[in-house]
Amino acid sequence: MNETRTTPRMPQDVAVTLAGALASRAATRLGARALLIKGQQLASAGLRNPRNSSDVDAWVEPERFEDFIAALVARGWIERPRWRVSDSMTTHSISLLHPEWPCDIDVHRNFPGFLEPAADVFEALWARHTTIDFAGIVCDIPDRAASALILALHSLRSSPDEIRHLNEYNDLVSRLVAEDDPEFRLALTEIAAATGAAGTAEPFLLAVGAEVPPFDRDDPALIAWVAHVNAGNDVTAVFAERWRETPWSRRPHLLVLALWPSNDELRLAQPERTLGPTALVGARFSRLGRAFVSLPRALGARRRASHGEWDSPYVGGDK
Amino acid sequence: MTTIPTRAQGLAEVTEPATAYVLNLPRIEEQQSPYVFEGAAFEIWTRIDGTRTEDQIVDAMVEATGAERELVARDTRDFLATLRGLGLIEQDDREGDGDARAELVTPPAD
Numbered sequence: 001m002n003e004t005r006t007t008p009r010m011p012q013d014v015a016v017t018l019a020g021a022l023a024s025r026a027a028t029r030l031g032a033r034a035l036l037i038k039g040q041q042l043a044s045a046g047l048r049n050p051r052n053s054s055d056v057d058a059w060v061e062p063e064r065f066e067d068f069i070a071a072l073v074a075r076g077w078i079e080r081p082r083w084r085v086s087d088s089m090t091t092h093s094i095s096l097l098h099p100e101w102p103c104d105i106d107v108h109r110n111f112p113g114f115l116e117p118a119a120d121v122f123e124a125l126w127a128r129h130t131t132i133d134f135a136g137i138v139c140d141i142p143d144r145a146a147s148a149l150i151l152a153l154h155s156l157r158s159s160p161d162e163i164r165h166l167n168e169y170n171d172l173v174s175r176l177v178a179e180d181d182p183e184f185r186l187a188l189t190e191i192a193a194a195t196g197a198a199g200t201a202e203p204f205l206l207a208v209g210a211e212v213p214p215f216d217r218d219d220p221a222l223i224a225w226v227a228h229v230n231a232g233n234d235v236t237a238v239f240a241e242r243w244r245e246t247p248w249s250r251r252p253h254l255l256v257l258a259l260w261p262s263n264d265e266l267r268l269a270q271p272e273r274t275l276g277p278t279a280l281v282g283a284r285f286s287r288l289g290r291a292f293v294s295l296p297r298a299l300g301a302r303r304r305a306s307h308g309e310w311d312s313p314y315v316g317g318d319k
Numbered sequence: 320m321t322t323i324p325t326r327a328q329g330l331a332e333v334t335e336p337a338t339a340y341v342l343n344l345p346r347i348e349e350q351q352s353p354y355v356f357e358g359a360a361f362e363i364w365t366r367i368d369g370t371r372t373e374d375q376i377v378d379a380m381v382e383a384t385g386a387e388r389e390l391v392a393r394d395t396r397d398f399l400a401t402l403r404g405l406g407l408i409e410q411d412d413r414e415g416d417g418d419a420r421a422e423l424v425t426p427p428a429d
Contacts, residue, residue, distance in 0.1 A: 010355065014335075014340050018340060018353055020346065021344065022342060022344065024330070025347075074348055075347050075348055075351055098352070099353065135333050135342070136332050137329075
């Protein structure tokens with residue numbers, strides 16, 4: 001008569017909603033503060049069209065990051081396997097998976113594009129946060145203006161080859177221009193000033209008619225950001241920025257990780273294929289070849305960034 | 320004694336037209352993925368609203384399914400007992416006519 005199951009056969013949108021509630025509740029029980037970012041609330045706030053998210057993004061106060069990860073691990077979530085070199089290149093978040101869930105929980109300790117210290121950024125966003133009901137659970141989220149800024153930064157940092165990001169960014173700008181809300185623009189400016197996003201979000205702020213707070217155009221972190229945007233999230237460019245930030249003593253190790261990944265890591269990159277010994281050699285050299293080919297683009301992106309030049313479809317050409 | 324089953328506090332739930340996905344957050348360490356209620360389970364679950372007694376839920380199920388009352392009553396009570404065991408429902412025992420067989424299950428504080 002009764003069909004009662006625990007099953008991974010749940011729709012993606014249901015899983016994301018429930019996982020958001022799970023993450024938010026885990027933070028509450030831990031006594032930590034966490035904001036659910038991006039996700040379904042963007043559509044609710046009129047910042048983008050509704051669409052299914054593939055994962056949950058939880059931004060936890062930085063000093064409780066490890067505790068929060070441990071709390072999720074206690075609930076059966078495990079760190080998604082990734083390349084060792086990625087560990088050194090992606091420092092802002094960790095992706096967790098659960099064998100019975102069809103979505104990840106990405107736990108952020110900070111968010112790319114906010115250049116102030118992570119703790120200060122979180123405090124600034126928390127000070128103006130709001131709540132939303134996910135699956136009957138009250139969850140903390142950034143307010144609408146902060147959500148817009150996060151979405152803009154996320155889009156700017158994404159590859160323009162991913163047309164969805166470019167469309168979402170243009171749609172966001174169109175919506176805010178049409179709203180023509182001076183208070184909202186002021187809120188964007190205030191958040192950008194408080195979080196160190198004035199320079200990184202400058203194209204967005206200008207596009208929606210918001211005032212751009214003063215910022216240091218020679219800030220190395222800002223130049224690295226612009227280089228990243230200019231390179232269109234190209235992995236070689238990302239590696240080049242990490243290389244630049246890494247002390248000389250640790251560079252050989254970083255180089256080995258990048259140039260000579262393990263067989264397991266190569267298989268991780270192509271999970272749909274069964275890579276035998278010959279295919280592994282091919283994948284290794286193919287990867288080196290792609291890196292070599294994209295190196296000029298990465299260097300060019302960096303050179304333009306160091307001159308304060310944006311070169312991205314998100315920005316509409318050089319500024 | 321009249322038994323009124325109520326949903327446990329702190330559950331996360333997404334309900335679609337014919338399916339309910341219920342995540343037992345108060346016991347998430349042991350019950351790590353959602354329960355999916357479909358068919359008769361869904362019909363019973365949606366009738367657990369803190370106002371209906373077990374007998375009234377059985378009545379509603381008999382009316383909805385047209386099945387024999389004795390059979391429906393047995394299956395419904397079995398299902399409610401399962402839910403109690405999982406900590407998904409609690410019960411409110413009130414003075415009056417009714418069934419007080421099931422033991423009180425209180426999930427850990429969330």
